[in-house]
Amino acid sequence: MKLQIALDRLGYDECFEITSEVHEHVDIIEVGTGVIKEYGLGIVRDLKTKYPDISILADVKICDAGKSESEKSFEYLSDLITVMALADINTVRNCQEVADRFGKTLVVDLLNIKDFSLLDHLKEAGVRAVSLHVGKDQREADMKPAYDKLKEYDFDLFVAGGINEDNLKEYLKFEPDVVIVGSGITQAKDKVDAAKTLKSAISEFRL
Numbered sequence: 001m002k003l004q005i006a007l008d009r010l011g012y013d014e015c016f017e018i019t020s021e022v023h024e025h026v027d028i029i030e031v032g033t034g035v036i037k038e039y040g041l042g043i044v045r046d047l048k049t050k051y052p053d054i055s056i057l058a059d060v061k062i063c064d065a066g067k068s069e070s071e072k073s074f075e076y077l078s079d080l081i082t083v084m085a086l087a088d089i090n091t092v093r094n095c096q097e098v099a100d101r102f103g104k105t106l107v108v109d110l111l112n113i114k115d116f117s118l119l120d121h122l123k124e125a126g127v128r129a130v131s132l133h134v135g136k137d138q139r140e141a142d143m144k145p146a147y148d149k150l151k152e153y154d155f156d157l158f159v160a161g162g163i164n165e166d167n168l169k170e171y172l173k174f175e176p177d178v179v180i181v182g183s184g185i186t187q188a189k190d191k192v193d194a195a196k197t198l199k200s201a202i203s204e205f206r207l
């Protein structure tokens with residue numbers, strides 16, 4: 001199980017400051033959608049250049065033009081990128097084909113998906129990783145039915161949305177492959193301590 005830090009709602013320098021503090025305790029660095037909107041994919045390339053041994057996820061949340069959007073993201077050195085499950089299945093398929101060609105990873109973001117018959121289509125499109133993501137505007141959503149449904153599939157599972165040291169256990173029981181934590185680290189008083197605590201809880205977790 002891996003820990004992914006999400007760099008959201010931060011300035012360019014803050015992203016580098018926080019990364020320099022916590023990089024030893026995380027497995028994947030996510031450059032958040034808003035950060036990419038503000039600074040462009042150049043910040044993904046700059047982080048990867050500084051931390052070549054850490055995987056960088058560009059949370060580009062692709063909705064259309066899957067081939068060109070994903071090619072561009074990988075050209076800027078992303079190791080992983082995201083596409084929205086609500087996009088047309090051809091968009092997802094095109095992103096997956098590009099990810100396979102680059103030898104990189106596509107994560108399909110299931111934000112706001114309520115009809116899980118979609119998972120069969122994702123499988124058919126060659127998808128291997130999905131993210132069960134509770135959005136900032138929907139924190140009360142009950143994700144249990146989604147977790148139960150996902151157990152029937154062998155996707156690599158990322159989980160995201162308001163995860164912190166206090167509620168981590170609630171997510172670990174669903175046995176995700178990657179736990180994504182944004183504000184639980186970036187807004188913590190002691191970011192290094194938060195990252196260390198989360199990483200050791202994840203590493204020590206046994207069902």
Ligand SMILES: O=C(CO)[C@H](O)[C@H](O)COP(=O)(O)O
Nearest residue numbers: 006160161162163181182183
């Ligand atoms: O968009 C995201 C993942 O796809 C966010 O980065 C994720 O929700 C983590 O942020 P937080 O822990 O602050 O909720």
